[in-house]
Amino acid sequence: MTQGLIADLEWRGLIAQTTDKEALIKDLEAGPISFYLGFDPTAPSLHVGNLVVLLVMRRFQQAGHKPLPLVGGATGLVGDPSGRNEERALNSDEVVAEWVSRIRKQLERFLTFEGLNAAKLVNNLDWTKNVTAIEFLRDIGKHFSVNQMLTKDSVSSRLEGGGISYTEFSYQVLQSFDFLELYRRHNCILQLGGSDQWGNITAGLDLIRRAESGSAHALTIPLLQKADGTKFGKTAGGSVWLDPEMTSPYAFYQYWIGTDDADVERFLKTFSFKSHEELESLFVELRENPGARVAHRALAEELTTLVHGEVECANAQAAAKALFGQGEIRELDPKTLESALSQLPRTTIPRGEVFPSWVDLLAATGVVDSKSAARRIVKEGGAYLNNVKVSGEEFTPTDSDLIHSRFLLLRKGKRDLAAVEII
RNA sequence: GGCGGGUUGCCCGAGCGGCCAAUGGGAGGGGACUGUAAAUCCCCCGGCUCUGCCUUCGAAGGUUCAAAUCCUUCACCCGCCA
Numbered sequence: 001m002t003q004g005l006i007a008d009l010e011w012r013g014l015i016a017q018t019t020d021k022e023a024l025i026k027d028l029e030a031g032p033i034s035f036y037l038g039f040d041p042t043a044p045s046l047h048v049g050n051l052v053v054l055l056v057m058r059r060f061q062q063a064g065h066k067p068l069p070l071v072g073g074a075t076g077l078v079g080d081p082s083g084r085n086e087e088r089a090l091n092s093d094e095v096v097a098e099w100v101s102r103i104r105k106q107l108e109r110f111l112t113f114e115g116l117n118a119a120k121l122v123n124n125l126d127w128t129k130n131v132t133a134i135e136f137l138r139d140i141g142k143h144f145s146v147n148q149m150l151t152k153d154s155v156s157s158r159l160e161g162g163g164i165s166y167t168e169f170s171y172q173v174l175q176s177f178d179f180l181e182l183y184r185r186h187n188c189i190l191q192l193g194g195s196d197q198w199g200n201i202t203a204g205l206d207l208i209r210r211a212e213s214g215s216a217h218a219l220t221i222p223l224l225q226k227a228d229g230t231k232f233g234k235t236a237g238g239s240v241w242l243d244p245e246m247t248s249p250y251a252f253y254q255y256w257i258g259t260d261d262a263d264v265e266r267f268l269k270t271f272s273f274k275s276h277e278e279l280e281s282l283f284v285e286l287r288e289n290p291g292a293r294v295a296h297r298a299l300a301e302e303l304t305t306l307v308h309g310e311v312e313c314a315n316a317q318a319a320a321k322a323l324f325g326q327g328e329i330r331e332l333d334p335k336t337l338e339s340a341l342s343q344l345p346r347t348t349i350p351r352g353e354v355f356p357s358w359v360d361l362l363a364a365t366g367v368v369d370s371k372s373a374a375r376r377i378v379k380e381g382g383a384y385l386n387n388v389k390v391s392g393e394e395f396t397p398t399d400s401d402l403i404h405s406r407f408l409l410l411r412k413g414k415r416d417l418a419a420v421e422i423i
Numbered sequence: 424g425g426c427g428g429g430u431u432g433c434c435c436g437a438g439c440g441g442c443c444a445a446u447g448g449g450a451g452g453g454g455a456c457u458g459u460a461a462a463u464c465c466c467c468c469g470g471c472u473c474u475g476c477c478u479u480c481g482a483a484g485g486u487u488c489a490a491a492u493c494c495u496u497c498a499c500c501c502g503c504c505a
Contacts, residue, residue: 228461230450254459261460291458324459372470373452380467382453413452415459 005063011276012269014056016195016222019205024217027189032064032117035190036182038124038175039107040072040080041099042088045243046106048233048255051307053194053221055271058110060192062273066117068188069107073100073125075175081168082154083196088168100125106242109307120186124178140177143210144203149173152199172203179204180211189216195223224270227262242307249308250343253316254415256300257293261286264295272302319343323409323417329387334404341407341419351422358383358395365410365418377412384411 006025009015018024027033037057039050046054061067076096079088091099104121111119149155152172158164179201182188191201201218208214224232233240240255241247247255259267265283272279286295304313319340322332332340347365349355356364362374362383377383381391385401386409397408408420 257459259460261458264460290460293458293460296458296460320459368452370470372473373468375473376467377453380453413454416452 005059009056009059013266014052014221014270016220017198018219019202019217024190024219027217028063028065032066033190034066034068034182034186034188035060035192036068036070036122036179036188037192038070038072038075038178039103041076041096041103042091043239043241044099044102045241045246046103047239047241049224049239051242051303052224052270053192054107054110055273056192056221059273061111061117061119064117066186067111067119068122068182068186069111069119070122070124070178070182071100071103071107073097073123074128075124075171075178076100077125078171078174079168080154080171080175080200081158081164082171082200084154084158087165090167102243122182124174124181127181128174128177136177140173140180140207140211143207144173144176148206149203152203154196154199172200175200176204176207179216180207183208183212183214183216189214190219191216192219192221195220224266227260244308244312248343249304249312250316250319252308253300253304253313253320256303257296257320258415259296259299261290264299268295268299272299274298274302315339316343324415329409330403332403337403337407341409341421344417344419346419346421348421348423355397357393358385358390358397359393361397361408361420362410362412365420367410367412367416367418382413385409387411 005028006015006021035057037053039046039054057067057069073096076099077090077093079090081088100123104123107121113119149169149172150159154172155164155169158168179188179191191197191204193201198218198220201220205216205218208216226232235255239247240252244252256267264286268274268279268282274282282295282298285292301313301317304316308316318336319342322329322336322340323344329337345366355361359371359374359378362368362377363371368374368377374383375393378391378393381389383390385397386403399405401408402422403409406422410418410420
């Protein structure tokens with residue numbers, strides 16, 4: 001397996017930059033190595049953008065290497081300036097600690113914590129919290145040249161723009177310290193990261209050289225770009241999270257189904273663990289018969305299964321089939337319908353209560369942001385009840401609109417759905 | 424510390440006393456076409472008890488019949504000088 005790891009990553013377009021590639025390959029083939037990849041807790045959950053690098057970590061583990069997934073309990077308190085043109089808002093200790101624990105839990109899903117090359121979760125707060133400011137300045141800071149620090153992209157772009165605080169300026173020193181500590185404690189000789197991490201990672205290599213006369217490697221992964229130039233992993237509603245409470249498995253599945261044709265091949269190469277042959281045949285299918293969306297489905301299925309499990313994936317698929325099916329929604333059997341609707345945002349109305357007007361109902365379910373927006377969408381012909389367009393503002397649903405005398409299915413546009421349940 | 428410039432809706436950016444919920448672009452939304460894709464075309468894009476009303480143009484006061492537009496103070500940003 002170790003054999004073509006780097007070649008495989010190259011085929012997938014997952015290598016942006018590496019330090020001496022020959023030496024890296026040699027070390028990788030000489031036997032299992034320890035490597036690390038850090039995630040800063042900047043939100044309560046990881047998102048699909050993190051998945052890109054996380055799955056590269058998984059590939060390394062499958063090739064026999066030992067992952068040290070790091071959660072930035074310390075760095076998350078400071079804020080990484082990379083890729084930002086503004087200072088980050090600082091979060092409180094409690095909030096960051098909470099996010100750390102949630103992210104740890106998520107990471108566990110993607111790596112194996114058993115066997116010879118079991119992954120080991122680490123938190124940089126463990127080795128930074130007891131270091132005094134003086135120790136830090138003397139033992140670590142002394143190895144850094146401010147001249148060099150200033151040349152890092154993350155810093156220089158901020159010097160030209162909105163400025164940078166001493167706090168964020170110091171970030172690269174903290175991250176370097178992590179690499180040094182992991183090198184010392186676990187003989188970690190490789191750090192992975194997004195391509196925006198190159199500067200931070202190489203700073204760590206320098207520190208290892210100066211402090212320990214040691215040498216290590218860096219490998220960065222390109223930031224995933226979308227064909228239309230918009231940000232990967234964002235929808236109108238915000239980021240696509242891995243936490244099912246924040247992005248439902250259904251919404252997660254739908255995100256991948258909606259992938260631009262022009263992006264599908266690259267996304268599959270980035271995320272899929274299928275064999276090259278299987279992938280190639282999907283690409284052929286995509287080219288010859290894009291309307292069938294076979295590759296889109298394969299992508300959505302594999303990722304939803306990986307992140308949410310087979311059961312949730314099956315539910316999301318069943319819901320998609322039921323809700324987007326050409327068939328008459330009323331003819332779905334109650335069980336299928338109920339499980340499909342359970343994937344959607346849901347509003348309840350006590351049985352016997354009068355129904356709100358069409359506009360009020362749309363606003364209440366959250367498919368639109370306000371009543372004005374509801375009126376607008378109704379006028380434009382974009383509002384549907386039970387898959388039938390309802391364009392009169394005056395309309396108010398009645399009992400006869402209920403499916404199986406319990407549900408209403410509201411839709412805005414092609415795919416923005418919500419359920420109303422009478423209880 | 425001094426002088427000057429700036430802060431406008433999700434973002435960029437016009438407006439510089441009434442004709443301003445505020446030009447334009449982008450993002451976003453709906454419709455048509457197609458395939459839950461892209462491109463294209465049309466429409467929309469503060470809120471509400473919607474032919475009208477209410478709240479917005481960094482914050483708070485003030486002038487005026489009338490302010491995003493004028494004045495005062497405060498906050499933040501950006502230049503130049505010290």
